[in-house]
Amino acid sequence: MSAAPERERVRLGDLTTLKVGGPAELWLVEHTDDIVEATREPFRVLGAGSNLFVADEGVPERVVRLGRTFSTLDEMDGRTDLWLGAATPVPGLVRRAQRLGLSGLEGLLGIPAVLGGAVAMNAGTRFGQLSDTLREVELVVDGAPERLPAAALGLGYRRSALPTGAVVTRVRLTLTPSTPERVAAAMVAVDAARTGQPKVKSAGCAFKNPEGDVGAGALIDRAGLKGLRIGDAMVAHEHGNFIVNHAHASAGDVLALIEAIRARVPVPLELEWRRWGLPGGDPPFPGHFLGHAVTGSVRAHAR
Numbered sequence: 001m002s003a004a005p006e007r008e009r010v011r012l013g014d015l016t017t018l019k020v021g022g023p024a025e026l027w028l029v030e031h032t033d034d035i036v037e038a039t040r041e042p043f044r045v046l047g048a049g050s051n052l053f054v055a056d057e058g059v060p061e062r063v064v065r066l067g068r069t070f071s072t073l074d075e076m077d078g079r080t081d082l083w084l085g086a087a088t089p090v091p092g093l094v095r096r097a098q099r100l101g102l103s104g105l106e107g108l109l110g111i112p113a114v115l116g117g118a119v120a121m122n123a124g125t126r127f128g129q130l131s132d133t134l135r136e137v138e139l140v141v142d143g144a145p146e147r148l149p150a151a152a153l154g155l156g157y158r159r160s161a162l163p164t165g166a167v168v169t170r171v172r173l174t175l176t177p178s179t180p181e182r183v184a185a186a187m188v189a190v191d192a193a194r195t196g197q198p199k200v201k202s203a204g205c206a207f208k209n210p211e212g213d214v215g216a217g218a219l220i221d222r223a224g225l226k227g228l229r230i231g232d233a234m235v236a237h238e239h240g241n242f243i244v245n246h247a248h249a250s251a252g253d254v255l256a257l258i259e260a261i262r263a264r265v266p267v268p269l270e271l272e273w274r275r276w277g278l279p280g281g282d283p284p285f286p287g288h289f290l291g292h293a294v295t296g297s298v299r300a301h302a303r
């Protein structure tokens with residue numbers, strides 16, 4: 001049995017890349033037992049906070065985040081079949097795979113996620129997404145560890161259908177043998193596609209690309225909205241689909257800007273960001289009431 005999970009009052013804006021959002025109680029968990037304990041009451045799960053837009057009021061629920069013990073490369077099954085902790089930072093993993101001459105993660109270059117968040121969002125670019133290499137995940141659901149194949153996760157364009165209240169703890173990826181040179185060459189195109197992105201505080205692309213040939217960024221650009229600013233929130237000059245926080249943007253500034261964009265773009269735009277404590281945002285997960293015994297072994301899910 002581990003020590004009790006570490007709890008701390010935090011400003012969520014400090015833990016997100018957009019830097020917007022108020023207070024919450026952070027539960028930093030280092031063991032599966034901690035997750036079981038932390039998820040007894042209503043909760044939310046935080047990864048690297050790079051796709052999150054949080055209310056100025058924060059959220060009243062527990063915010064569960066995986067600690068360092070979930071970021072180790074803790075099992076290798078051959079060279080290409082890897083089990084990785086869900087708190088593993090994606091940028092370092094992509095670089096490491098390149099050095100080892102393993103292909104499959106090039107499309108994730110430049111995505112500032114941890115693996116758990118990358119699974120939840122099926123992160124990627126037009127050069128490839130996590131589902132290309134994802135085989136299985138381990139997660140804690142309803143206080144019990146489980147293992148699910150990737151096919152059961154409903155992975156699509158920037159979405160997943162994880163079981164309600166699932167906390168992903170480990171991820172199994174299968175990469176393809178290549179050479180460091182070839183992987184690096186494939187990354188050049190991915191990197192080049194990012195050159196136009198702003199370097200200031202953001203949460204990545206704000207809107208999903210709608211059906212059709214024209215992306216959300218191009219639609220916003222065509223509507224002449226680059227540079228549109230409300231308070232400290234602004235449509236980036238470099239890329240129409242990036243809303244940036246120039247200094248101290250409030251959630252209200254960002255919401256007003258989103259509405260101003262929607263009012264002037266002729267196609268309905270759906271937000272790609274997850275939203276906490278905001279209209280139309282994600283509800284918290286209910287806590288589980290009957291704690292299951294945690295044995296250390298993981299139940300394979302028969303689906």
Ligand SMILES: Cc1cc2nc3c(=O)[nH]c(=O)nc-3n(C[C@H](O)[C@H](O)[C@H](O)COP(=O)(O)OP(=O)(O)OC[C@H]3O[C@@H](n4cnc5c(N)ncnc54)[C@H](O)[C@@H]3O)c2cc1C
Nearest residue numbers: 045047048049050051113114116117118120123124168204
């Ligand atoms: C500069 C910049 C560039 C970006 N470029 C891209 C891009 O090219 N492609 C792309 O897809 N995205 C991009 N993003 C967005 C973002 O990086 C991805 O959506 C990423 O997958 C979010 O991962 P995260 O760890 O930050 O998750 P968070 O933002 O912390 O959370 C996102 C969702 O995942 C859930 N979650 C997090 N961890 C877990 C877990 N362990 N178990 C269960 N659920 C969990 C959260 O509850 C939340 O619903 C970009 C963001 C920035 C700031």
